[in-house]
Amino acid sequence: MKLLKFYLNKSKMHFGGFDQDLNKSKFIIFGAPLDSTSTFRPGSRFAPMAIREAASNIETFSFRAGIDAEEIMIYDAGDLTINENLEKTLEKIGEIVEKITKMNKMPIIIGGEHTITYGAIKNISSNIGVISFDAHLDLRDEYPLGIKWSHATVMRRISEKIGEDKVFFIGTRAICREEYEYAKQKKITYITSKEIMENNTDNIVNRIIRKVTNRIENIWITIDIDVLDPAYAPGVGNPEPEGITTKQLLDIMEKIIKNNINVIGFDVVEVTPIFDRGVTAIQAAKIILETTCLIYKTRFLNA
Numbered sequence: 001m002k003l004l005k006f007y008l009n010k011s012k013m014h015f016g017g018f019d020q021d022l023n024k025s026k027f028i029i030f031g032a033p034l035d036s037t038s039t040f041r042p043g044s045r046f047a048p049m050a051i052r053e054a055a056s057n058i059e060t061f062s063f064r065a066g067i068d069a070e071e072i073m074i075y076d077a078g079d080l081t082i083n084e085n086l087e088k089t090l091e092k093i094g095e096i097v098e099k100i101t102k103m104n105k106m107p108i109i110i111g112g113e114h115t116i117t118y119g120a121i122k123n124i125s126s127n128i129g130v131i132s133f134d135a136h137l138d139l140r141d142e143y144p145l146g147i148k149w150s151h152a153t154v155m156r157r158i159s160e161k162i163g164e165d166k167v168f169f170i171g172t173r174a175i176c177r178e179e180y181e182y183a184k185q186k187k188i189t190y191i192t193s194k195e196i197m198e199n200n201t202d203n204i205v206n207r208i209i210r211k212v213t214n215r216i217e218n219i220w221i222t223i224d225i226d227v228l229d230p231a232y233a234p235g236v237g238n239p240e241p242e243g244i245t246t247k248q249l250l251d252i253m254e255k256i257i258k259n260n261i262n263v264i265g266f267d268v269v270e271v272t273p274i275f276d277r278g279v280t281a282i283q284a285a286k287i288i289l290e291t292t293c294l295i296y297k298t299r300f301l302n303a
């Protein structure tokens with residue numbers, strides 16, 4: 001526990017208002033307010049507090065899971081102190097996730113910008129895949145020019161680390177030529193937002209499920225909130241029109257989790273509260289609550 005105490009500052013406000021006992025908790029949530037590589041609209045450093053507050057002010061019962069998140073033990077460990085050295089910050093995130101996993105608990109991270117996801121998976125040695133809900137592919141080699149580590153390159157670095165056949169994208173609609181060619185060359189699986197809107201979600205998600213089942217042991221899920229249409233989530237760093245709805249996101253999430261895909265943790269990133277009046281933080285809080293209830297039901301109640 002020392003590691004958690006050393007790196008994390010506990011907040012007076014707890015996620016969902018749940019002040020739980022650490023030892024009894026199955027989930028540990030913490031904030032990673034990293035906000036140093038944003039290229040358009042900064043401010044994701046304010047997301048953890050905004051999402052905590054939002055989660056404390058919406059209902060926590062999940063119809064999808066038939067569970068109230070209040071009954072699940074979710075311990076809020078506070079926010080990570082961000083080091084000015086990006087590499088050190090990612091290292092710390094990796095160490096915390098490792099520690100939580102070794103405690104047989106599941107980590108949930110509130111970003112911060114998308115770069116934190118590399119930290120989340122960096123110390124996981126098992127056969128791991130990443131499912132990314134995102135308008136973007138974040139597969140550029142450098143962005144801005146000369147910068148290897150940023151919110152726009154994070155999935156490239158992850159794909160290089162774990163294998164291009166182990167990263168999957170949902171809700172794609174905003175990419176550059178370089179990413180398009182890279183994804184094509186490496187046969188990377190992505191589902192566009194247009195495909196989601198025009199087809200039965202079940203059939204579409206099966207494309208990913210088939211590639212995970214019996215081949216990838218553990219899955220980390222990352223939710224860049226800009227996967228939602230800006231009409232639903234305007235408070236993001238890089239808004240992109242033609243996004244999916246909250247229902248489409250949660251239907252897909254439910255399908256993934258119920259398909260015996262072993263989710264070992266997840267993050268929600270890129271909420272930028274200063275660009276709206278609180279709605280994006282509420283979407284993020286809802287997505288965290290629903291996802292946690294679905295994981296709890298599948299992994300802990302049906303086990």
Ligand SMILES: [Mn+2]
Pocket residue numbers: 134135136224226227238270
């Ligand atoms: Mn994005």
